[in-house]
Amino acid sequence: MSANGGNKATGGAGTLTQQPSTAPAGKRLITVVNRTDKTVWAVASNTAVYPEGRQLKPGQSMSVTVANNWGGRIWGRTGCTSTAAGFCATGDCTSVCNGPNPPTTLGEFSFNAYAGMDFYDVSMVDGSNLPMYINISHTTTKDPVSPDGCYKGVCTTEVDCPRQMQAASDGQVVGCKPPCAAFGGDTYCCLDRWAGRENCVPSKWPVDYTQVFKKAAPYAYSYAFDDGATMPCKGACYYRVTFGITG
Numbered sequence: 001m002s003a004n005g006g007n008k009a010t011g012g013a014g015t016l017t018q019q020p021s022t023a024p025a026g027k028r029l030i031t032v033v034n035r036t037d038k039t040v041w042a043v044a045s046n047t048a049v050y051p052e053g054r055q056l057k058p059g060q061s062m063s064v065t066v067a068n069n070w071g072g073r074i075w076g077r078t079g080c081t082s083t084a085a086g087f088c089a090t091g092d093c094t095s096v097c098n099g100p101n102p103p104t105t106l107g108e109f110s111f112n113a114y115a116g117m118d119f120y121d122v123s124m125v126d127g128s129n130l131p132m133y134i135n136i137s138h139t140t141t142k143d144p145v146s147p148d149g150c151y152k153g154v155c156t157t158e159v160d161c162p163r164q165m166q167a168a169s170d171g172q173v174v175g176c177k178p179p180c181a182a183f184g185g186d187t188y189c190c191l192d193r194w195a196g197r198e199n200c201v202p203s204k205w206p207v208d209y210t211q212v213f214k215k216a217a218p219y220a221y222s223y224a225f226d227d228g229a230t231m232p233c234k235g236a237c238y239y240r241v242t243f244g245i246t247g
Contacts, residue, residue, distance in 0.1 A: 023065045028111065028236060032074060033061040035244025036130065041077035041088065042243075043100070046070065051093055053077050056243075066111070068236060074107040075100055076130045076243050079174055089169035090129035103127025103167050103175035105220075107134055107241050118233040122220040124213040127167070128159045129175035131216065131245045134231075138238040144219065144231060148246045151219040155246035159216040165209065179209040179223075190224065197225045 023029040032042045034056035041053035044064050053076075054062050066072075077100070079089025091100045100106075106123040113119050122132050133149035133156050149156035161176035164183070168174060180189035188209070190200035202210040202223055210222035221229040 020063055020065075023238070026068050027065045028068060028070065028238060030064045030066060030074070030109075030239045030241065031061055032056070032064070033240065033242045033244070034058060034076075035242055038078060039080070040130065040243055041080050041091070042074070043077060043091065044074045045072040047072070053091075069112050071110045071113075073109070074241050075104050076132075078129055079169055079172075089172075089174045090167070100126075102181055103177050104129050105132045107132060109239070116234060118237050119230050120233065120239065121229050121231060122217055123229075124159075124217060124220050124222055125178060125224055125226075127165075127176050127178040127181065128161075128213060128216070129167075130243045131156050131158055133217070133219070133242050133244075135240040135242070136233045136237050137240070139233050139235050141233045141235075141237070149242065149244070150246055154218040157216045157245050159212060161212060162209070165212065176212065179205075182209075200225055 020029065030044065032044070034040045034042070037058050039058070040056050042056050042062060043050055043053035047064050047066060049062070049064055056062060075091055077088040077091030081087050091104050093100050104126055105128045106126065107120070108123050109118065109120045111118045120134060122134055133145050135145055135147060136143050145151050159176045161173070165177045165179070166173045167177050182188075186192040186194050187205055190196075194200055200223065202208040210226070213220060213222040219229060219231070
């Protein structure tokens with residue numbers, strides 16, 4: 001999905017638990033919640049909460065006000081040094097960028113993209129460093145994901161990552177690599193005769209490693225052409241992005 005537009009964030013680091021419930025006219029509200037047991041530096045591209053992110057300890061949240069035509073990505077940086085300006089084990093960028101280095105779970109958004117509709121998704125195309133689910137409000141669109149992260153009867157869990165796909169930092173597993181990064185080759189990287197929507201078919205791979213991500217987050221993109229994972233929201237929708245599992 002595309003990431004374009006711009007605006008500013010609201011609230012300061014000292015008011016993370018006092019979140020606004022509405023946004024000014026012509027603006028949208030995105031709330032990011034950390035329900036994990038680790039400190040996360042939440043990043044929202046094309047906002048003031050970028051590129052370093054805002055520190056969210058377990059149980060904390062932040063709100064960002066964005067323009068009605070905003071587009072961007074939200075993710076979490078983990079294993080950071082004393083400030084996120086330094087090294088983080090996951091979610092880092094090598095420079096100012098639209099997204100972090102894999103493995104990183106991404107929330108992707110394109111507001112007012114077509115016929116008054118937003119489009120959004122959780123993406124594990126670049127692997128996963130945190131569980132994530134997204135809820136919508138201020139809309140007539142029925143939220144396909146329950147408030148605690150269940151979709152069509154299947155709930156959000158941690159990724160059960162095969163050893164060959166595990167990403168490590170300082171001897172600790174910090175995420176799950178996408179198949180291309182883990183194994184390389186034309187098949188898993190969808191190159192040469194495997195390139196393109198018609199040929200990049202995980203069910204034809206020697207092992208369909210996209211299921212590693214689908215089992216943990218059934219609503220998420222698990223590879224580049226997993227387009228059924230794109231979700232619509234009609235009108236000036238508000239969003240709640242949760243780092244965490246069901247429970």
